[in-house]
Amino acid sequence: MKIAMIGTGYVGLVSGVCFSDFGHDVICVDKDPTKIEKLERGEVPIYEPGLDVLMAKNVEAGRLTFTLDLAKAVEGADAIFIAVGTPTRRGDGHADLTYVMAAAEEIAQTAKDYVVVVTKSTVPVGTNRKVRETIAAANPALDFDVASNPEFLREGAAIDDFMKPDRVVVGVETDRAAEVMAAIYQPLYLRDFPIVTTDLESAEMIKYAANAFLATKITFINEIAALCEKVGADVKQVSRGMGMDGRIGNKFLHAGPGYGGSCFPKDTKALARIGQDFASPMQITEAVIKVNEEVKRRMVEKLADLCDGSFNGKTVAVLGVTFKPNTDDMRDAPSLTIVPAMVGGGAKVRVVDPQGRHEGEKLLPGVNWIEDPYEAAEGADLIVVLTEWNEFRALDLKRLSGSMNTPRMADLRNVYKAKDVEANGFTAYTAVGRSGFEA
Secondary structure, X not given: OEEEEEOOOHHHHHHHHHHHHOOOEEEEEOOOHHHHHHHHOOOOOXXXXXXXXXXXXXXXXXXXXXXXOHHXXXXXXXXXXXXXXXXXXXXXXXXXXXXXXXXXXXXXXXXXXXXXXXXXXXXXXXXXXXXXXXXXXXXXXXXXXXXXXXXXXOOOOHHHHHHOOOOEEEEEOOHHHHHHHHHHOHHHHXXXXXEEEEOHHHHHHHHHHHHHHHHHHHHHHHHHHHHHHHHOOOHHHHHHHHXXXXXXXXXXXXXXXXXXXXXXXXXXXXXXXXXXXXXXXXXXXXXXXXXHHHHHHHHHXXXXXXXXXXXXXXXXXXXXXXXXXXXXXXXXOOHHHHHHHHHHOOOEEEEEOOOOHHHHHHHOOOOEEOOOHHHHHOOOOEEEEOXXXXXXXXXXXXXXXXXXXXXXXXXXXXXXXXXXHHHOOOOEEEOOOOOOEEO
């Protein structure tokens, strides 16, 4: 099969590379000359473990190419995937479909033969029908179908998620489109991975419902964590006990500073807005959005308490600012609320993150970027574990405490145990939903 992938952002690039590894001929197209030039040089513009190796392998095999020329990419394609951004529209919470509709217009202008236009971007219910209407209006003679194929890729584990998915969701209207999609995903059919074939609206809704539910699990356990701190329970034990129930499951029950990233914040807001538009309020989702913001603010209060009530004049070492490990993504990361609050309160903030600096320098002004956590801790009044990178999971606690001005730790990812932190010279410690200590 020949596939054109419009958009070389996170979803488009990962999907294009993985489709080429299935054996398909894939052309990835983008309007950004700098991005295409980098890709043609073999440089991956995003951080995703293993993506550089897989991309190089398929470029060398001749199955994967990059271009600025949409007409070249579309020519002879069996399927054209739209994988462009759908950010939250400023002011009303809707997903911004500007790039999706622009792609549809360009497809109408360039496609000549039958093709399946597949929306890979996360879009509100009804968008695929709008894509169909847009293309049909711009080019009435074009023979085409539309399909909805939402992505379920976790940053940091995207290749495994694509190659070994929990399920693939495909929304189609015709048998012909279903056959094309089946051929594209044939390698997964052969290995018995579940393929859910449904209508367009259900496929669109599955994506939003799934992400909103996962965001709800995260927010629920964060509320439970706050209560655990009040009653003396340990949220890690509570999560473990809950997760053993097969009806609940143990994933996404890890207390922390709130969810972030490219999906959950955007998709919960979009789902809430869809509910409002159709007079069917998503009250649970709306509460999740509200509580998640409150969780971030509660983290700021916890840190201020460790700093004797004020950040002014304090030096704080922050370990990790990306929204999760194994990514360089800073979108809606809890750090974007927590770090500016400390800087605004008069703290001198030092940041260590294996991949976050490139984006973080623009988003977190007024901080100092340090390569080494031990260097960042020297003379500090507080060290904050904010993102649980592997590099921060087994630190020499005695070395850290010995170099600090006042050895205090805020472990917002529950990486360490209070007794171990105390035994290694720290005088104050707080976690999320667990007992801390103060000397």
